[in-house]
Amino acid sequence: MTTPFTQQEQGEPIAAIATPVGIGALAVVRISGRGVFDIAHKVFRKKGNPAFHFAQSKGFRAHFGTVHDSEGLIDEVVALVFRSPNSFTKEDMVELSCHGGPVVVKHILKVLLDEGCRLAEPGEFTRRAFLNGRIDLLQAEAIGEMIHARSESAFRTAVTQMQGSLSNRLDAMREKLLRSCALLELELDFSEEDVEFQSRNELQTELHRLQKELARLIDSYQHGRLLKEGVATVIAGKPNAGKSTLLNALLGEERSIVSHQPGTTRDYIEECFVHNKTMFRLTDTAGLREGEEEIEHEGIRRSYKKISEADLILYLLDISLNNYLDEVLQIQTFLEQYPIAHLIVIANKTDLTTQSAARLQQLRTATGCDVCGIAAAKGDGLERLKHLMASIAEGLNKQQEASVLVTSLRHYEALRNAADSITNAQELIDRVAETELIAFELRSALEFVGEITGKVVNEEILTLIFERFCIGK
Template sequence: MDDLHFVEDRHHPARPQGQLEAIAAVATPVGEGALSIVRMTGEGVLAVADKVFRKIDGDNFSFASCRSHTAHYGRFNNLAGELIDEVMAIVYRAPRSFTTEDMVEFNCHGGVIVTETVLQTLLEAGCRLAEPGEFTRRAFLNGRIDLVQAEAVGEMIHAKTQTAYRSAISQLKGDLSLKLGSLRTELLNACSMLELELDFSEEDVEFQSREALSARLSAMATELEALANTFRFGKFVKEGVATAIVGRPNAGKSTLLNALLGKERAIVSHVPGTTRDYIEESFVLDGVPFRLIDTAGLRLSDDALESEGIRRSYEKITEADLVIFVHDATEKITEAERTEILALRKKSAHAKFFIVANKIDCVTGAPNFANAPDEQEHIEVVPISALRREGLSELRQKMKTLATGLEKLNEGSLVITNQRHFEAIKNALERLQVARELLIEGAETELIASDLREVLHQIGSIIGKVTTDDILNNIFDRFCIGK
């Protein structure tokens, strides 16, 4: 069944007619290396390539007459005919290319000067410099990929773990698109039936059973809710587990950061207040990325710089997925510190919270945790010596429990890693619930149809069936130039 006009026409940008203007960019990181790739796409790129490329032993060679997906060895010259480099030119004829337009890639020698010179020559020959993500944007606009797949390209490039990479590959293959597309088709059918009822409202005709519609909407809500619930893991995969290391000055926070990282990242000193601002570093623990944030020691201070660092520390605590409160085990937990711990726990209610009793190597006998919050307050105490690396294995194991469930990615389960997708699914769920309640109440068909249209809009916005320029700009501006 064709898509409904009241959704598509209102939001979808016009599709390009034919090929767009020629653009060019460097597709590989700029620097010294064996090879660099400079690529161009769009109308007239074959003619541009003919201006600058001379095939060795091919006097009558022309890109316009050669087959797609062929490689050619030759000399890349500037517009004055002077040699710039010997290159391999690879041609992709429309529509058999990433953008579905004519494309030519030049594989030149790596190096900043030669790469920039090749690119500058193409710009002088008739191309303009590509904007960030413009190649991928054209692939989307020309129907080569949908919006989820376009975003997956960026996520695959920036993946820092195998788990993140697998998630991006799953979305690039179209697994999420297929799931959402199936739900969207069902919604289109339901909306169409309701629209027909509105067209025949005077005859009081019911084209679909309200009981059957309610059951199907309930099943859709279950599927969307299951997707939304994966976002917690998705954020961990994409951004890492935000881990705030907090506590009083000189408790060993920076020593713990260095111990977990396995390198001397933070300055360690016996002088309280050494850390004036937070330090952020990442490490991967058995495939789970963690973002460690070493914060300034929590205390009252007359120093303006230290006070600002402490204020930022509290901000990081509220944003964290995991809070590690470092306590000096050589001292008793005072009532004031206990009150402070409970206040921090309340401030970060959504986060996992540990007390790490540090410096146990300096304690004679068993450490005294008599005044520590207990497990009834959902706070565990983990004794360690960050300096001597004692107890770190147990701490790491407890940190990993926060990401229990990430193994689902290995089984091919769909996981939402994108904030935009999560917000759209959440909005769709809210309107779906409203539509279900209206059905139960026996509300007018127009009211039910209105909410289902909004559900359709939210799901369509994820895969790109319903888009705005603002959405596209926000997505592709984050890409590097050349992709």
């Protein structure tokens, strides 16, 4: 669509601060919608050209000038003009770059609101970009994910999604489904004549192909989730093993309270840790023992919950204690209870014993696990541990070496629903069921796929997606 919107078709004028709150070199206030050139005109004076009006400016032009309110000058700004449809929202837009103090920016926003703009809702600019057909829903979500990406890999995946790789795959799938649906529905129109426009054999082959493609995307979610949310890594072990010390050492900051008293950590503490472009979501937990009192008991219950959700368990023990082998039982229980999670046994406080090498070997033999010796308080052995963690994360990621990834639970569920509908259709064809029933299943598959890119728009989904954005995006 390249025709500009008429003024009537553009949304009501909205304004928002597009840059983070706080002091910075620059800040940007953006406005979009019907009549924004007139609104900007009322508050802006171009240097050396008092007769200037935004309506006469070409798109993608920057104009230097000042912003005023009724009492006088507010700031010197650069005004960038975007003419419909060549803007982020496809509407007329102006972006005012001003000095980055919070008072200045709010002042500029206020004059724009006084002159007729409404304060934008979170994500409203992106919502307009979607509704006006500039981007699809997947791309809109990818923009949100890109902004929130906390690791290089998560960022890269979001960028690929924003460029439309997943959208293209899904569109191709939709087209094939649409074609089959149309042919089946044509048969329904001619039902009295008993014709078959869509060969059932060909349809089965086509559906089989689609199922394979869907399965690949569904499988990619495990990897996509790890990229986006990080490898869920839980530090577990008995009180005083040094779990909080390890968390702090990995983060390089004193995040969790460390003390010689057993039972220091009560509630779990979660922090992100990026190593080798991979993000780990590290959780320090309350030490595992028979709970002494109510609060600690609750803390320990939460520890077990976190352990049960982990991709990677770092089981920490104090190797300087003489009863270190008592821990083997606990480790074996974890291995049995959480067979899917990876487990590294970490023998801490190697600085307090001269026998750590022999003890580590014993633990390896007794548990069959990777055992890593460290002195968390000094930072000894941490590089090896990080290396081990990275190689486990790589293994998790290798399970799915794909260029197109599904990273969102919403997409994952829609794809699973689509796959279920196609399975139903396949069974119906096998049973030589009525055309109407097959067409119904393919229609619902089509809708599920369409929900992802926004071809089928659902107001509830839109609200859910855009409310997670910040205002001004």
